Amino acid sequence: MAKIEWKTTRRYSRGENDVYDKEYLQLRQISPVINPQNISAQNFKYSGLIPITNKWQAKQILLMLEGDENGKCEGSMQGQRIKARKQTVTLRLKQATKAIADYKQKRINEGFDVPTADEIPQPLMNDLHKFEAQWDVVVAEIDGCKQLLKKFEEEEKVEHSREVLKRGLRGNYKKKDGILSVIDGQRVSVINKILVIDDKFSPYDGMKVVDYRRLAKEWRKKREDANKEAQKVRDEEARKYGHVSTPLPYSRLSAVKHSSLPAWPEWAENVKRKELIRTK
Numbered sequence: 001m002a003k004i005e006w007k008t009t010r011r012y013s014r015g016e017n018d019v020y021d022k023e024y025l026q027l028r029q030i031s032p033v034i035n036p037q038n039i040s041a042q043n044f045k046y047s048g049l050i051p052i053t054n055k056w057q058a059k060q061i062l063l064m065l066e067g068d069e070n071g072k073c074e075g076s077m078q079g080q081r082i083k084a085r086k087q088t089v090t091l092r093l094k095q096a097t098k099a100i101a102d103y104k105q106k107r108i109n110e111g112f113d114v115p116t117a118d119e120i121p122q123p124l125m126n127d128l129h130k131f132e133a134q135w136d137v138v139v140a141e142i143d144g145c146k147q148l149l150k151k152f153e154e155e156e157k158v159e160h161s162r163e164v165l166k167r168g169l170r171g172n173y174k175k176k177d178g179i180l181s182v183i184d185g186q187r188v189s190v191i192n193k194i195l196v197i198d199d200k201f202s203p204y205d206g207m208k209v210v211d212y213r214r215l216a217k218e219w220r221k222k223r224e225d226a227n228k229e230a231q232k233v234r235d236e237e238a239r240k241y242g243h244v245s246t247p248l249p250y251s252r253l254s255a256v257k258h259s260s261l262p263a264w265p266e267w268a269e270n271v272k273r274k275e276l277i278r279t280k
Contacts, residue, residue: 009136009137009139009140009143010024010136011132011136017129019125019126019129019130020129020130020132020133023129023130023133023134024133024136024137027133027134027137028137028140031137031141033052033061033065033141033144033145034137034140034141034144036051036052037051052145052148054152055149055152055153055156058145058148058149058152059149061145062142062145062146062149063084064084064085065084065085065086065138065141065142065145066084066085066086066142067083067084067086067087068084071083071084071086071087072084072087085138085141086138086139086142089131089134089135089138090135092131092134093128093131093132093134093135096124096127096128096130096131097128099124099127100120100124100125100128103115103120103121103124104120157201160185160201161201163185164184164185164186164199164201164202165184165185165186165202165203165256165258165261166184166185166255166256167184167252167253167254167255167256168184168219168223168256168261169184169212169215169216169219169220169261169262170184170216170220170252171183171184171213171216171217171220172184179195180195180209183197183209183212184216186199186201186202186204186205187199188209191271191272192271194208194271195208195209195210196208196209196271196272197209197212198272203258203261203264204264205272206270206271206272206273207264207268207269207270207271208268208269208271211265211267211268211269212268215262215265215268218262219261219262223249223250226249226250227248227249227250230246230247230248230249231248233246234246234248
């Protein structure tokens with residue numbers, strides 16, 4: 001798992017509140033997110049997600065902890081939507097806070113001064129401190145998952161940048177839902193109803209795919225022609241000397257440096273310099 005700095009979320013100093021300390025330390029210790037090595041059968045809902053080793057796992061755990069825009073996540077039954085961990089703890093903390101407020105009001109209604117913390121029944125205060133600890137731990141878990149997610153996304157960007165035009169303008173592509181989505185490692189989007197290279201790591205970011213294909217065809221022909229000329233020399237060497245010393249200038253398998261790629265041609269428009277409307 002990627003190394004992260006776990007957030008310290010304590011609201012009380014160590015030793016200041018025994019009930020809080022016990023709950024807080026225990027929850028952090030058994031947390032399958034903060035301490036994945038301690039995962040047990042009791043944490044079956046995290047099965048396959050712990051330890052967090054990729055972006056998908058981080059997103060799934062984060063959803064279980066924080067929920068969607070409505071604070072919900074998937075339950076154990078298909079189609080079931082339940083409160084995420086943060087929402088559940090929030091409700092408990094609100095209920096505990098309200099119970100103390102109700103007790104204070106009850107004493108006021110009976111003609112007493114507002115009770116101090118020491119005068120509030122211990123079970124009510126214990127519940128409050130336990131739920132405060134639960135809240136603080138879940139905040140730490142969420143923060144850690146977000147850190148992990150950010151790290152995975154950064155690593156993904158680096159890996160993607162290495163694949164962009166790795167073999168040059170070959171014209172290799174992938175489709176998604178029947179529409180071109182990647183060409184030579186470059187992401188493709190539909191902009192203003194036109195297929196466009198939409199990848200900040202590409203020197204052709206903003207170029208129409210149809211123009212890119214034209215440029216790629218020219219690039220490949222130039223390399224093929226150079227190889228053909230070199231091959232003539234190689235054939236002559238083999239005929240005269242029985243061996244070949246002239247290498248082919250270009251190989252289909254070798255990586256291509258971006259500095260050697262063709263410049264943006266004057267005839268090609270940069271679509272992304274205009275107002276963009278992405279539809280896919």
